[in-house]
Amino acid sequence: MTFALETAEHPEKLRRVAIEPISRVEGHGKVTLLLDENNRVHQARFHIVEFRGFEKFIQGRPYWEVPVMVQRLCGICPVSHHLAASKAMDMIVGATLTPAAEKLRRLMHFGQILQSHALHFFHLASPDLLFGFDSDVATRNIVGVIAAYPEIAKKGVLLRKYGQEIIRMTAGKRVHGTGAIPGGVNKNLSRAERDTLLAEIDQMIAWSRDAVELIKKVYTERPDFHSGFGFYRSSFMSLVRADGAMDLYHGGLRARDEHGQTIFDHVDYGHYWDYVHEEVRPWSYMKFPFIRSRGREEGWYRVGPLARVNNCDFIPTPLAEEERKTFTEFGGGSATQATLAYHWTRMIEMLHAAEGIQELLLDDDLSGTDLVAKGERQLRGVGVIEAPRGTLIHHYRINEDEQIVRANLIVSTTHNNHAMNEAVRQVALQYLDGKELTEGLLNHIEVAIRAFDPCLSCATHALGKMPLEVELLDAEGVQIDRRLRNSGEACGV
Secondary structure, eight states: OOOOOSSOSSGGGSEEEEEOSOSSSBSOEEEEEEEOTTOOEEEEEEEEOOOOOHHHHTTTSBGGGHHHHGGGGOSSSHHHHHHHHHHHHHHHTTOOOOHHHHHHHHHHHHHHHHHHHHIIIIIIIHHHHHHOTTSOTTTSSHHHHHHHOHHHHHHHHHHHHHHHHHHHHHHSSSSSOOOEETTEESOOOOHHHHHHHHHHHHHHHHHHHHHHHHHHHHHHTOHHHHHTTTOOOOEEEEEEOTTSBBOSSSOEEEEEOTTSOEEEEEEOGGGGGGTEEEEOOTTOSSOEEEEGGGHHHHOOEEOSHHHHHHHOSBOSSHHHHHHHHHHHHGGGTGGGGOTTHHHHHHHHHHHHHHHHHHHHHTOGGGGOSOOBOOOSOOSEEEEEEEETTEEEEEEEEEOTTSBEEEEEEEOHHHHTHHHHHHHHHHHIIIIITTSOOOHHHHHHHHHHHHTTOOBTTTTOOOOSSOOEEEEEEOTTSOEEEEEEEOOOOOOOO
16 A cells, blocks of 8 residues: 655656646646656656645634634535534534434535535536546537436436535525534424425435436446556545444544454544544645554545445445445445445435435424534534545634634545545556557546545645745746745644
8 A cells, every 4th residue: 555656766857747727626736747758657646736724714713603614615515614613613512412403414414415426426527437538528528418418417407406405495505504503503494495305305316326327337337447447455434323334424433444454443533633643745735644553654545435335334224225235246346445436436325315315304303493502611622524525524622712723624635635646646557657648548647536526625724834836937838947945844733
């Protein structure tokens, strides 16, 4: 599991190729390749080039503002940050949620999982899967999908719309809502709202099943998807319920190594720092977490749908559980480590979310009025949730004046940073090494990155002194001068 190609000897003698920006992802990033005169790959890196200082500028704000503020990190997965921060604030106010409040939050979260997974699979990933990685770039996009596969595109749009409606009804609006507050929620669901959602849920479940069948067909008919493309073995980390079931809202942390052996299990995420450490590298604004007990070289891991499906003992909804078994058994388990298997497991989770929504909508607690709890005030709070892209950690400290004094966010894409770089390296060596580069070949690298559904704007925060690179180009784009300020220093929180 050692991360190779970390540095290149005599990089000044090598040709630099940049894929910038990475397309069909949320946020801004690029890939750089260092090639010799024979196009042999000497280095491949995935860089995050935007900076977001949320961990710093929320300092001094009252703690109750945080769940609304931090979700501005993202317009695609704001609910995840909203709920993770709210869970941390529950700890600060000493609250144990009422049944109504927890179920309303779980419904909100299922809506987020449904809409985010639908958006990624149908809008961002399906062009590669349906047309081919090196197909005509003019049609390898969502417009091309709409033209060639209108029914598939329609299902993607309406699945996402349904998830957004759940978010609107539970959080107050579709993007950047205010439904979750420290100690609970600020609104319930009326009987009429529940009936409106129930009227369409059977269709959403059916379309989710169709999506699983679609990716299953695409995946199983391409042997390179599960035995070649960007394949490598790694550890996985996720939350699991007390009985080992998949739980996207709450649970204990479980990590398993590349052989399926347990590293730690059911640990209290309130002390995540005893198990996970963050490393800073000077060439990226994104940190590199690793499991402490395994060290920085061997301790990196993956999170997200592939990790959750691999790590859980079962999925607590029947249709998704049957699909999990099919996935796990496919090819004698050959899919469980494959980069592109993220797409298959993502659709299994979307089906689980649809089933979970149906179960919750039949629960009268959603219309309950006991929505807020409180207890003994604490000065520290940690909230962890399984966001669409993987494990999301929010950690805050407050002072006696109830102001935030420290914050640390480890988002899903940050957990996957090392794994994404490894996927980029593997694909570069498999498909680009020694070959004349084409747009289609370079897109193979983007396909590997898109499998993780990275949210790059979520993943970049304050690290202290940042590296700064300035290039001066003439009118023809030729570099005239270059200055680099490099620093590996960081300020921990």
